[in-house]
Amino acid sequence: MVSLLARASTRGRGAAQRFPAVPLGCLAGAASLAVSLVGLLGVGLALVVVQTLDPAGGLGVGNSIALTGRLWLLAQGGQLTLGSGPLVLAPLLLSFAIAWGLSQAGRGIVRLSDLSAPAQAVRATAVAVLVHILISVLLAVTLDDPEVGVGLWRAAAGSLVLGAVAVGWGVGRESGLLSELLDRLPGSVRPMLRGLLAGLLTAMALCTVVVAVALVSDASGYARLSGSLGGAGAGALGLLGLALLLLPNAAAAVLGLAAGPGFFVGSGTLVSVHGVTLGAVPALPMLAALPDTQAVPLIAFVSQVIPALAGLVAGRTVGRWFTDRDGGSVVAGLVGLLSGVLLGAVSGLLVWTAGGALGDGNLAQVGAPALATAVAVAAQSGIAAALAAAVARWRALG
Numbered sequence: 001m002v003s004l005l006a007r008a009s010t011r012g013r014g015a016a017q018r019f020p021a022v023p024l025g026c027l028a029g030a031a032s033l034a035v036s037l038v039g040l041l042g043v044g045l046a047l048v049v050v051q052t053l054d055p056a057g058g059l060g061v062g063n064s065i066a067l068t069g070r071l072w073l074l075a076q077g078g079q080l081t082l083g084s085g086p087l088v089l090a091p092l093l094l095s096f097a098i099a100w101g102l103s104q105a106g107r108g109i110v111r112l113s114d115l116s117a118p119a120q121a122v123r124a125t126a127v128a129v130l131v132h133i134l135i136s137v138l139l140a141v142t143l144d145d146p147e148v149g150v151g152l153w154r155a156a157a158g159s160l161v162l163g164a165v166a167v168g169w170g171v172g173r174e175s176g177l178l179s180e181l182l183d184r185l186p187g188s189v190r191p192m193l194r195g196l197l198a199g200l201l202t203a204m205a206l207c208t209v210v211v212a213v214a215l216v217s218d219a220s221g222y223a224r225l226s227g228s229l230g231g232a233g234a235g236a237l238g239l240l241g242l243a244l245l246l247l248p249n250a251a252a253a254v255l256g257l258a259a260g261p262g263f264f265v266g267s268g269t270l271v272s273v274h275g276v277t278l279g280a281v282p283a284l285p286m287l288a289a290l291p292d293t294q295a296v297p298l299i300a301f302v303s304q305v306i307p308a309l310a311g312l313v314a315g316r317t318v319g320r321w322f323t324d325r326d327g328g329s330v331v332a333g334l335v336g337l338l339s340g341v342l343l344g345a346v347s348g349l350l351v352w353t354a355g356g357a358l359g360d361g362n363l364a365q366v367g368a369p370a371l372a373t374a375v376a377v378a379a380q381s382g383i384a385a386a387l388a389a390a391v392a393r394w395r396a397l398g
Helices: 002-013 024-053 061-074 092-111 118-143 152-175 177-183 189-217 219-228 232-245 247-259 285-289 298-321 329-354 370-397
Strands: 080-082 085-088 263-265 270-272 275-277
Touching (some): 024 061, 024 092, 024 118, 024 232, 061 080, 061 092, 061 118, 092 118, 092 152, 092 232, 092 247, 092 329, 189 219, 189 247, 189 285, 189 298, 189 370, 232 247, 232 285, 247 263, 247 285, 247 298, 247 329, 247 370, 298 370, 329 370
Antiparallel strands (some): 080 085
16 A cells, blocks of 8 residues: 555656657657667766876767677676677676666656556666667677677677667656565565665675775885876876776675675686685786785785675664564564575676686686675575564564
């Protein structure tokens, strides 16, 4: 009942803003197109400005635009084929930005139209996703050349998955259909999902802190690598932008380190709490965060508490959101356990998405092993979440 009232109030607030004369399909397509145009324009403008300020000349405007399109495709799971081999590494910060833009487009479609039935919501989502796929396919076809090949099928599949999830989330949330669906599920599902989200955000925040500490501890190495690549101030700014785009990837790799399996930067470099193997790595300033010796750094040992802390946060969130209808402390503990296990599964998916390849041979594997990370996080977070949820619910019952 609450979700239905919320849905009705949302439509009521947006009644004055609807445009009945605009067909739903056209509105959805225009919203999706706007996200891609604004995103490509923003990234392209940033690249052109940085390259223009480069005293060595940098890339031309045409090459900067081509690089923008290739980054856009990589962020959606695309693949580039270079002379050194396949490049498959999504800059996750850009991926999250695209997903956010598409979800806002989905919410905007609902605000500007009357989606009174699930069929209309599905239709609007399908049109928006189709337009997003067509834009990605057009970019892939246009940017494909003998020097830099673009994987057409990966570009289409990646944009399909990202678009469907992001637009579907935005439409479902704004229309109230998502709340309506959750109302039909058992009451403990909402606390479990809240716990999962809280645990995941906690884990990623702590992993980002670990990356920051590792970079600060070797700031001279970062500066040395950045200076060796040239480009003066403009080059340093561009490298900083690239580091920010890859920061979530680095945090996901740290999650593999914290869980136990560690992470790879090619076949010659492995960083884990069981040992460090150093090999040749790309000259990226962010990789200055890697250990300088084969001794396991202290921060690696400290990071091992991250899965347990994330599980405690997830379990506490589950216990706090439990109601009398959901059950007592035992049921809360079981739901907390499930939330922790799901946290492991989502962590594995995130690690798999953040990894990839930087070519053939020694750099064919970059990132943490997804399956091993998922199992390790599920085991550690599940136990911690079960205990935290049971205690939180027991304390709430007085």
